[in-house]
Amino acid sequence: MREGVTVQTLREFCQRFVEAEAGRSGNGGWWKAPLLATGPIDGRFGALRRIAADDHFHPKDLLPTARSVVVFFIPFREGLARENSEGDRPCRSWGFAYVQTNELIGRLSSGLSDLFRERGFASALTPATHNFDEERLMARWSHKHLGYLVGLGRFGVHSMLITPSGCCGRLGSLVTEAELGDRPLVEADEACLLRAGEECGQCMGACPVDALGENGFDRRRCWQRLKENRNTLDYFRDLPESTHVCGKCVALMPCSFRNPLTTSLGRRSRKLVPSR
Numbered sequence: 001m002r003e004g005v006t007v008q009t010l011r012e013f014c015q016r017f018v019e020a021e022a023g024r025s026g027n028g029g030w031w032k033a034p035l036l037a038t039g040p041i042d043g044r045f046g047a048l049r050r051i052a053a054d055d056h057f058h059p060k061d062l063l064p065t066a067r068s069v070v071v072f073f074i075p076f077r078e079g080l081a082r083e084n085s086e087g088d089r090p091c092r093s094w095g096f097a098y099v100q101t102n103e104l105i106g107r108l109s110s111g112l113s114d115l116f117r118e119r120g121f122a123s124a125l126t127p128a129t130h131n132f133d134e135e136r137l138m139a140r141w142s143h144k145h146l147g148y149l150v151g152l153g154r155f156g157v158h159s160m161l162i163t164p165s166g167c168c169g170r171l172g173s174l175v176t177e178a179e180l181g182d183r184p185l186v187e188a189d190e191a192c193l194l195r196a197g198e199e200c201g202q203c204m205g206a207c208p209v210d211a212l213g214e215n216g217f218d219r220r221r222c223w224q225r226l227k228e229n230r231n232t233l234d235y236f237r238d239l240p241e242s243t244h245v246c247g248k249c250v251a252l253m254p255c256s257f258r259n260p261l262t263t264s265l266g267r268r269s270r271k272l273v274p275s276r
């Protein structure tokens, strides 16, 4: 028999899961409290092929009986970002945190999937990363675009999703048969200072290969840099081949750990909707 699942249940589950992982990883963990937003599978997801990739999966391609999309964000701790902000190359900890966070996302996604199954709902998921076409550098399942569509955050000039807890962290997502409703965390049009017409552009200045511009992101230039880091940094040698990281554009930015357009910082309010 099916038993209802609420968004609050999912948020608390994620929080407990990430807290427990901090103890498991032996270093106190790289993470802060996760965020989670949901949306019903309605017409909005038809936009994925236009805004993400022309062969992007529709949520129902993963699970024809799915009713909702769930997207979560696991923010990194400030200390990790501070360490990674030094120099032009990512620090060892950033690479290690990337690997451990991908593992955490996999386990957390499976945990959520188990929770749904125990309540009588099927679900489906894809890997946290490397689910993309290396020629076109486009994901067929973009956690970022799904996060945008369910209102977990808004895109910054750096092409990352800015959530109420910032952009410095990683995303995961799944689809489920459970009806969870529309539970966004952000409804304003923008969360990026520059895109909202204010002064910033710090992420552009931080990119070591000038891959970021006000009107676009040179994904090929960025990808070359990520691969170069993996292939040339001695201290990444024992990390998996897929450790493609940089992170300079999300470390210690005005949007790294918060939405910089919220009133709490005394900036212009952009209709931000608080957590529900």
Ligand code: SF4
Pocket (backbone or CB within 6 Å): 156, 157, 158, 191, 192, 193, 194, 195, 200, 201, 202, 203, 204, 253, 254, 255, 256, 260
């Ligand atoms: S650093 Fe500034 S310009 Fe870049 S994404 Fe963040 S808020 Fe926008």
Ligand code: SF4
Pocket (backbone or CB within 6 Å): 206, 207, 208, 209, 210, 211, 212, 221, 222, 223, 225, 226, 245, 246, 247, 248, 249, 250
């Ligand atoms: S990840 Fe690095 S190379 Fe890519 S856009 Fe950000 S700063 Fe530039």
